[in-house]
Amino acid sequence: MQQVKSGDTVKVHYHGRLTNGETFDSSEGREPLEFEVGGGMVIKGFDDGVTGMAVGEKKTINIPVDNAYGPKNPEMIIEFPRNQFPEGMTPEKGMRLNLNNAEGHVFPVVIAEVKDDVVILDANHPLAGEDLIFDLELVEIVGSKSRIIMP
Template structure:
């Protein structure tokens, strides 16, 4: 069945704007390693197209798919999670890190953004009293393969 036909045998409709979609996905890096997968979590993801859960570019590859469809999309970094932005790398004084949290390279910590929302940052370097925190998405600058399996469309 082509993706342009409505699957009348299962009362399925194609994914469109505002569709609620239940899907399994896997995001793989160019070396084939899995960066994220709903299969690892043991349950599918559920989202509404246009709610900001996925980037517009990811969503554009889902539009028109039906329940039961699978798709594999290779995305260059700029179409996936964007290029790494040097302005999102900040140097902080180590004294600002208080409490029991370990300050180690590779640690992901939550920081308060200017709007009060928590944003994740990855500690990328520690040099004396200076801690470098990268606020880019962990997959920024990475080409990825996006594999999806549509379970239901509402």
């Protein structure tokens, strides 16, 4: 029976949750996720988790922070002057916003705290600092990259 290896393109159904049981993402009701194993399209722990699976196999994997989205980076916590918010906008904890940096790049942030004169924004990935659990089902091995080794 063929097993997944690096370079294979696979289709996987998944259910992702935090260690407290909260679901953060799932392919339920959607097409399975298709990606190239080892191609940098998913987090390392997910790549490692599907490697060696056979079509139809189901398993649960635990992905520690370092193989997921990494620890929270304190440099990604930004104090933003409250008076620079658009007029009529009331910042609230948990609100998701997009900011532009000096180079004009847009990046998502979440309001972590609202103070009298500043709003604390968190630009870390929403799953940074979290250990993740995935229930996986390998649906299909679509194909693999051909590798020709020259002498």
